[in-house]
Amino acid sequence: MYRIGEGYDVHKLVEGRDLILAGVKIPYEKGLLGHSDADVILHAIMDALLGAMALGDIGKHFPDSDDRYKGISSIELLKEVRKIIYEASNDKLEICNIDSTIICQRPKLRDYIDEMRKNIADALSVSIDRISVKATTEEGLGFTGEGMGIAARAVALLEIK
Ligand code: MG
Numbered sequence: 001m002y003r004i005g006e007g008y009d010v011h012k013l014v015e016g017r018d019l020i021l022a023g024v025k026i027p028y029e030k031g032l033l034g035h036s037d038a039d040v041i042l043h044a045i046m047d048a049l050l051g052a053m054a055l056g057d058i059g060k061h062f063p064d065s066d067d068r069y070k071g072i073s074s075i076e077l078l079k080e081v082r083k084i085i086y087e088a089s090n091d092k093l094e095i096c097n098i099d100s101t102i103i104c105q106r107p108k109l110r111d112y113i114d115e116m117r118k119n120i121a122d123a124l125s126v127s128i129d130r131i132s133v134k135a136t137t138e139e140g141l142g143f144t145g146e147g148m149g150i151a152a153r154a155v156a157l158l159e160i161k
Contacts, residue, residue, distance in 0.1 A: 002157060005051030013031070023123075041152040046081045048154040049095075052158045053088050096159050099134075105140065
């Protein structure tokens, strides 16, 4: 059986924070605000993986009221999500592929995409060809276009054998 999941997340861009996307620290004058490292693309991917298994969302598994998750690397949370979904399937699960999009006016992300894909693939123990990360702008429109925040979307396809 195949199962599909989708995820969506937004974080606000503020001064005085690092910009971390899929575990890559990207040089920029602002970073994303959040309880964890606010790694918006990993949050969307984790919600897609949990959603595919109907296991709720990251807010349920890693509540921001819990100090254990304050400032935590979302790569560590992604590894934890992998564990949660594998356990739920009695280890009969295969991550077929993940496709994702970061919606960001600035900075340009092209040079960092392959490092992001590698970080995600490593955390999930899958080959990099199963992980797609894309980036787009919204042409100056809305909150991403005005540089107020970054949004991300992801879909994940799982096979339960
Ligand atoms: Mg988030």
